[in-house]
Amino acid sequence: MAEHAIALVAAAGAETGSNQLVYRDQTLQMEGVCIDTIAGAVPTPFYCYSSDAIRTAYLTLSAALKPIGASVCFAVKANGNLSVLGLLAALGSGMDIVSGGELERAESAGVPASKIIFSGVGKKRSEIASALEVGIHQLNVESEAELDAVIEVAGALGVRAPVALRVNPDVDAGTHAKISTGKKHDKFGISFEDIPALYAKALAAPELDPVGLAVHIGSQILDLSPYRSAYSRIADLVRSLRSQGLPVRRLDLGGGIGIPYDHGSSPDLGEYAKIVGETVGGLDCELTVEPGRWLVGPAGILVAEVLYIKETADRLTAIVDAGMNDLMRPAMYGAVHPVFPLKQVRQGSHTYQIAGPVCESSDIFGTYSDLAPLRSGDRLAFGCAGAYGASMASTYNARDLAAEVLVDGDRFRVIRRRQTTKALLTLEEETEWHGSPSTLR
Ligand SMILES: Cc1ncc(COP(=O)(O)O)c(C=O)c1O
């Protein structure tokens, strides 16, 4: 399993050809650092990211997109750690955000507002205001009601808001139902038929500068053909809007490129660029993509310790000290992350169910065959955990948030300390009661 998992992680690192996670002397290393050394200094569970993997992924993607002139806005939701954002910002990446909190993070990491796009179906007026005040590059609007809110907020601030309308192209991205965003009944985007009237409304509003269209059909997309369908529909829409005298100068093509977690290979970036070129390339629009997972997913692992081996009639279960609160993807989407021991010290091949300590039956990482015998105290790494891992973590069961560590060459540093539930306890101050029998009626 271990070799297989490493191959998967390396494959997920994809076209990069780099080898950020390898066994040397039967010990797992990230770049030049032995993970077990980190585990000696940082309590498990913790996340660990490879700077080199992130850099290489960014440069590989930028190079693939160069022929079509598309710029990259990293989707902060995939990994909002300030050091990770800082690394990407230093390489020139813009950011795609979905909340006021992510705006603050992107700005703190040094990303200029002129490179930030604000997506999401539920922006509060206060968040729209903050974005306009800092001079955001673009607000992607997802409904007429939201368009009205932007008009209202921009009017009050006396600014002209750059807006793109997010189109729901009614295309099946062929991904997990919980991460599909471009089908008619998904909550995202404005239906195709409603776009022309709304675009005309935006153009007529002095508070708005309608800059173009946005589309994002879903996440963890391994087969690229849905992109062709979606982008072709967008191209038709651009031509139709222009024929009605509605100018379109920017296209935000969304993110979604998948990575192989347990099988298969990463989509071919050259093929993706070709699809973009052939569908929307000739429209003379500024193009942007918003990848999250592809840039950081393969770069991260979650390190855990085996607490107990539990033997029951039909299975062996390894209970580890990481749970669904640390890595929610297996419980939420049935995702399988590759697993491999930090040390290859034993021979043999066993099947283990790996479970966390959280009081939920869904706190299971999966059933892994072909693992060498495990013992209490062994440490394991879950691969491909750099995206939607720490960023989706919670303190459920009053568990501490896992620390995050960044490796760079032969050095590492803790980039987010464990957030202890003890610290949270001191923040939960008592405040006075509101309401009275009359207000409660
Ligand atoms: C609007 C938008 N852009 C970009 C992304 C990033 O997606 P991914 O991490 O799959 O590239 C998402 C997440 O699905 C999204 O909702």
Ligand SMILES: N[C@@H](CCCC[NH3+])C(=O)O
């Ligand atoms: N959280 C999802 C991706 C959702 C992307 C945002 N729309 C995952 O872990 O796969």
